[in-house]
Structures are given as C-alpha cells and as structure tokens.
Amino acid sequence: MRTLLLAQNLTKCYVPDVAALRDVSLRVEEGRFLGLIGPNGAGKSTLLNILGGFLQATDGHVERIPRLIGWCPQQTVVDWSLTVIENVMMPARLFGLSRRAARSAAEEALELLGLRTSAKTTAETLSGGQLQRVQIARALCISPDLVLLDEPTTGLDVEGQESLWTHLRQRRTQGLGGLISSHDLDALERECDSFLFLRNGRTARYFDRSELDAESMSVFEVRPLDEAAVDALRTLAASVGRAPNLDGSLWLVGAELPDNVDERSLAVERRQLSLRAAYKTVGLADTK
C-alpha cells in the first residue's frame, strides 16, 4: 500500500520549552484510516494542523504525498464573508477545478450533508452543527486522496454522522486514506484500521487493529471492593507501572492476571474487546 502521509518525531512548542506535542511519529496509507484518540488538550488538533501544513512543527518531519487533501478542523474555520456554497467551492477552485466542476462537486457534497437548501445563505446564519457540515462538505468536495478530520462528527445529528461514515467508507474502498480524531471511540473502532493514543502531547500507544484483536481475550477491569482496598489497587497499579484511571479502575492487558491481584479486596472482570477497553489500559502513568 502506498504511504500517503508520513510524520517523524514531530514536536511543537507554542512557547519555548513547553511542548504541546513531543516526538510523535505516524504513517497513513492508501485505503486506511488512522484513528487519533486522546483527552482534551492531548495535542490532537495541533498534530492534525501540523500534518496539514497549517502549523509549523518546531522539530520533526512531515511528508505528504497526495496533492488533494481534505481538511476539517475542530474549530470553526469558515470565511464569514462568503456564502455556504462559496465556502465549499473555495478549496476546489484553488486546487484547480473549473468553476462549473467546483460548483457541481460542492452541490453534491452539500446534498450529502443535507445543506443543499442553505447553499446561498451566508455562513454567519448557520448553527454550529451546520457549520461543521459546511467544513466536512468543503473537505470532501475536492475528492481528496487524504482526509485530515478533527472531530468531524461533533455537532452532527445521527443522520449526519451515518451519512458521513458511509461516504468515507465508500471512498476508502477507492483508496482514500485518513487521519480522524474523535471522542466517539465506538465509531473509530468500527471505521479505523489503526489507532494512535495521545496524552500530554506524547504517543501513549500506537497500534494496529490486529493488535487490538489479539488482546481481546485478556482485558481485565480491576476495581477496589471498598475504600480500604484502594491502597491494594494502587500497589497493584504501581507493580505494573501504571496509575489508576480517574474513575478509580485499573485496566490490565496481558495473557494472565498478575499473581499479586488480591481477589478478596479487588473485583476483577474480564471485558469485551473494544477500543474503549484498550484506551482505558493506557493509564495516567503512561502520560508522564
């Protein structure tokens, strides 16, 4: 498979010596989606903006192979002086499509996202969800080879989300590659081929779907049975090099439970394979 996007050791410091992103590397290939996951402030948007070329990395290297890149930022980035269809047409025109072809592609994208009737209104009259649709339509309008989507489903209703994922799935069969950031772990698990967990600007975990499948039989959620058992959980967490999650649980991945799990004070449950389970296994200790 052809590599569409290659990033090596990206670091970004907005102010000297404070890294919003540190030493992050990734690869996106043709026909594959990479899911970007992490808490707020983990550096996801910074990473996507650097990958798109919109921000300059302080250090590291980005190689973008395709010319046509669809970009949907998390924040609203639209030209308020243009109408909806003019906004959607803008990148298409800049990428060299004729006015007629760009208009036709924009109308198609707006139709897909249910915005056809708002085409001639100015962007300032739209709701947050509608503006998000405009940004997605703008990203898809150029028939990109690569998409960089930063929380694209935020603000979208259920129909909008389904329509977007269906379209992306269809385009993926034609070779579209993508990097998609989202807090919707179920959707990412369903749609993506590999996953990058970011915490505090660092790669906490970067793995392929096949690795997630291989872990399926050995994901355990450990919880203290009472207040007195909290120390036992902390001891266990320290022994595996982690800290408990914010909800007080500890998620373990491995062939076997460690010998030092005291099942008289700790409740242990085997969990169904999911991206959420894998995410929970990235303890807070991994972020330091």
Place this chain on the structure above:
Amino acid sequence: MRTFTLAAMHLRSLWNWRSVYLGRLIEPLAYLAFMVVGLNATVASTTYRGVALPYGAYVVPGIVALLGVRAGTSAVSDVSNDRKWGVYAFARLAGSSASGYFLSLALAALPLAYLQALSILILTLIVLPGVCVANLAVVAILALPFYLACWIGVGALMGALINSYSQRDLILSLVNLPIILTAPIFFSLDTVPPFLKALALANPLTYQSDLLRDITLGLPWQANGLVVASLALVFGSAAVTALAHSEWLTAER
C-alpha cells in the same frame, strides 16, 4: 491561475459585504466634495515647487494618492481574516505561494482603486470645474499599481506579523491618521514649518502625491518615481517574506 481565483474570491467577499465597504468608497469623495471644495473657496491658490496653481488642482492628485493608504488599511484586515478563516491556509495547501497570495490582494484591490479614482475625477469635474483631470487620469492608471503594492505591502506585513486584533487596532489608530495628515495632501511643503517638512519626507504618501503632481504639471518626476517604485518593491517584498514565514492558520477568533 490560483492567483486570479484568489483575487476573484477577494472580490466576491467584497461584494457580499459591500455595505461594510461602502464607507471606503465614500470617504475620498467626501474629502473632495466638502473639505477640498471648502478649502478651495478659502485658499484659492498655492505653490508647488515654486509653481503657482489653483488650490483644487494641487489637492486632487493627493486625494487620488490617498487611495493607496486606504487599500493598505483594508489589507490589514483582509490578511488577518484570511489567516483566521482558512483562506490563506487553503491557498497554500493548494500550492499557492506567498507572492501569489500577495498579488491576489493587489489584483482585487486594483479595480476598486480605479473605480474610486474615476469617481474622484468625475466629482472633480463637477465641483472643481477649473481643474484639468485628463492628464491625472492617465497618470493615476499607471501609478496606482505601485501605490497599492506599497501600502498593501505595509498592510499585509501587519496582518502577517500581528496575530492580535487589539494590537492591530492600536497600531492602525496610531499610524493611520498621522500618515494622512503629515503628507502634503491638503497643504504645500513649500510653506510649512521645518518639523512638518521633516515628517513629510519620512512619509511614502508624500512621494506618491508629489509624483502625480510632477507628471500632471510637467515637472521633472524621475526622482519621485524612483522613490515610489523602490517603496513598492521594498514593502511588497517585505510582505511576501513575512507571509511566507507566517503560520498558515492563526488561532485568533
């Protein structure tokens, strides 16, 4: 090609927000219709480089030169908005260069400046019938691109370097009026105190308004022409360099 597409987008944006830009069109006409006509009735004549001429004939070239400054003021917000709203980012992502983007700003501003200049000249025929505008029209067509390159360069430089609305607003407030008032638009340098003359000599608008006067009055214009062309080159190049090194997208909202 992308440059023309971008220029067309700037014009489209201008058209969509035409009510906002109406003031920009009206301002030079208001200067001419009220201030210049009023002063012309009071002052009658003045001298320029030792040549006596009607006050109106002296001022009108300055009003035309002023159009460049106004284009520069607009360029500050145009560049800031384009960097906030993703237009600059998409242009660069699609392969447009910083110089192509800069050129698109100038290309979009040029028809507007010509339209403004035409309005000024037509109004001059009406309110100052003794002033000959034919020569000025030809010279303005040739000179305005240089004026725009200079002032849009200054504006784009600010838009590229300053990512804070309040800072931009402060600098514009501090700089804009002094630029207009220290240049010999409404007064002649032949008769002003030395301090004002010194300030005027540091102001690009001085050379731009004087160039129009030199040519329309048949005086030697080469020295001012060289200064005007150099200013366009210096500020245009500085703006392109600043744009090339600026972030494509700002976090300013």
